[in-house]
């Protein structure tokens with residue numbers, strides 16, 4: 156049976172492919188340091204696990220409301236109102252299985268063939284995949300390493316057209332760890348306010364940052380709440396990637412559309428995980444603080460080690476748990492280098508070009524791994540780097 160034509164336009168995430176290749180190598184006895192996958196290596200905090208167990212015992216094992224349990228939506232609305240300094244209520248919140256459905260559903264509800272969508276490049280591969288899948292036109296905007304991997308605002312402004320329906324922002328960013336400075340966000344909001352477009356603000360890494368101030372949300376700018384979909388969730392902040400729970404905060408007309416897509420696809424998000432998510436939000440946040448502190452320690456140590464390797468240059472990331480190293484100095488393409496690092500050095504990492512054409516010349520390393528493993532990875536890369544310098548000298 157022939158698949159629908161649209162399936163030719165849908166993409167994948169290379170992190171999962173590299174994981175499979177790395178596991179294949181391990182099965183042959185090779186040791187691999189895993190720096191490819193984007194998830195905290197910490198366990199889910201015990202208070203959340205306990206809350207889920209309690210919920211199972213109490214019988215939270217049935218269907219619930221499509222939009223999410225009212226108590227959880229209340230907790231999310233109050234959390235978002237506090238952290239983004241805006242007034243939102245539970246009627247603006249959709250609870251869904253992970254952060255990803257807040258890309259999938261609103262894009263499905265809004266985009267038509269010919270609409271243009273602006274998004275960061277390098278960026279989370281699902282943005283481009285979904286834009287193309289829906290027949291809309293991808294308009295990638297390069298991120299500038301010298302600007303801490305933020306946009307050139309002139310390029311962004313020039314890319315806006317009457318057909319621009321959506322602008323995707325992601326700060327802190329995957330794959331670069333970059334943050335968009337508040338003044339840039341305010342300038343972007345100014346461009347968006349007098350245009351008929353919606354901003355999809357992917358804030359899944361909102362709690363993982365190393366700057367003095369938290370990342371600034373475009374929804375905070377007066378007038379922007381009505382034009383913004385905030386994507387956030389529990390996967391990264393609370394090390395809950397396998398629980399599949401996330402949420403979106405958006406204008407009510409979009410809530411209705413997302414509810415319809417949810418009822419057609421999932422009915423609802425699992426009830427006991429939603430009960431656990433309430434505990435995640437309202438209980439003390441010590442586990443998040445400790446995790447971020449540990450990520451900071453690893454970031455500092457790993458980036459320092461990478462910067463000592465000939466051919467590597469790594470900007471210190473302001474958030475998330477990714478180091479996005481410029482590897483042009485090695486003289487190798489980033490796919491060739493990522494393959495070499497996996498196969499010859501046993502370091503699993505991602506080719507920057509898997510995040511878009513402007514990612515060529517970079518490698519993404521996830522530092523969600525122990526200091527010991529990170530130092531071992533740096534040692535292995537250093538060792539193999541001697542080989543490419545010998546080749547270059549020939």
Ligand SMILES: Cc1ncc(COP(=O)(O)O)c(C=O)c1O
Pocket residue numbers: 193252253254255256279325328329357359388389390391396400401
């Ligand atoms: C930028 C970005 N947005 C969204 C997601 C999706 O998160 P979730 O696992 O909650 O679906 C990820 C996960 O890697 C991400 O990196």
